[in-house]
Amino acid sequence: MLAALIDGDYKRFEFDDIDVLLFREGGNLYAIEDLCTHDGAELCGGLYTNGEIECPRHGARFCVKTGQALSAPAYGQVSTFPVRVNDQGTVEIQLTVD
Numbered sequence: 001m002l003a004a005l006i007d008g009d010y011k012r013f014e015f016d017d018i019d020v021l022l023f024r025e026g027g028n029l030y031a032i033e034d035l036c037t038h039d040g041a042e043l044c045g046g047l048y049t050n051g052e053i054e055c056p057r058h059g060a061r062f063c064v065k066t067g068q069a070l071s072a073p074a075y076g077q078v079s080t081f082p083v084r085v086n087d088q089g090t091v092e093i094q095l096t097v098d
């Protein structure tokens with residue numbers, strides 16, 4: 001899976017209760033919930049540049065590393081999830097944080 005994700009790009013993954021976007025930036029991986037905190041739109045499909053994703057509905061931008069909202073009309077942070085690559089090279093996303 002990691003090889004399929006080129007640097008500067010992202011992919012969407014659907015799990016039981018949550019949809020996640022996985023970003024690859026500068027060799028690092030970041031995962032956020034695919035849910036805009038302004039009005040609940042999917043962030044997937046939004047323009048992704050310089051570590052920021054733009055909501056396709058109203059244009060709010062979010063930092064994919066911290067989840068922080070960077071521009072109106074969103075002010076709330078999107079959920080972020082720890083990501084690692086295990087010894088077998090599989091990407092693991094921790095969807096719950098203790």
Ligand code: FES
Nearest residue numbers: 036038039055058
């Ligand atoms: S729903 Fe994302 S900016 Fe409005």
